Amino acid sequence: MRTELPIRGRCGTLRGVASDLTPGSVTRVVCHCSDCQLFSHYLDQADLILDAHGGTEICQVSPRAIRFDAGTDRLACVRLTEKGPYRWYATCCRSPVGNSLPGLGVVGLIHPTVEASESRLGPIRARIFGRDAVGDAGSLDASDRIPPRLLLRVLRKLLLRRLRGDHRHSPFHDPRTGRAIARPDDLSPSTRQALDRQRAAWTPDGRRFN
Numbered sequence: 695m696r697t698e699l700p701i702r703g704r705c706g707t708l709r710g711v712a713s714d715l716t717p718g719s720v721t722r723v724v725c726h727c728s729d730c731q732l733f734s735h736y737l738d739q740a741d742l743i744l745d746a747h748g749g750t751e752i753c754q755v756s757p758r759a760i761r762f763d764a765g766t767d768r769l770a771c772v773r774l775t776e777k778g779p780y781r782w783y784a785t786c787c788r789s790p791v792g793n794s795l796p797g798l799g800v801v802g803l804i805h806p807t808v809e810a811s812e813s814r815l816g817p818i819r820a821r822i823f824g825r826d827a828v829g830d831a832g833s834l835d836a837s838d839r840i841p842p843r844l845l846l847r848v849l850r851k852l853l854l855r856r857l858r859g860d861h862r863h864s865p866f867h868d869p870r871t872g873r874a875i876a877r878p879d880d881l882s883p884s885t886r887q888a889l890d891r892q893r894a895a896w897t898p899d900g901r902r903f904n
Contacts, residue, residue, distance in 0.1 A: 708765030717816030796872030799855025
């Protein structure tokens, strides 16, 4: 059964939907990498985004599936590294939106701006980059990197979407040039260092969920 996944910032200004989704067309993961953690601290939303081990829940969909109905003028992005993904958020409430790269047929939509349930979109396929997990991660079932089975699944989807031209239908990038619709924020070395310190000091004790 095909379903829709609402996209909604905390304040409601940014609204959209990812449509025509099935458990087979999406890939749900939890990423513990340091950059995903840094992004949550950049937004000052770590307590809302991260789980008890510093994981970010991500639902990977085709860019063709995404439509915004309101608030696109509030979309902004940051790149934490020169070749890293564009990390999108809503400037009005600092809600995370998703990760994208021009030319690739995938956007990683981020919890809690999207709420992807197992009953509608299948299970979380893997917890990845567990080497960067925080807290007592001894019992955490996470891979240090991206496990081969998950990588193969993602590559198959990227190839199929490339053949269909899905990468030309991204709401985040110009279809001809691949240029992002908003200029990425530049992080100074001192800002990056400050975010690293926040990440190192963060604990899950104060987490709250809306």
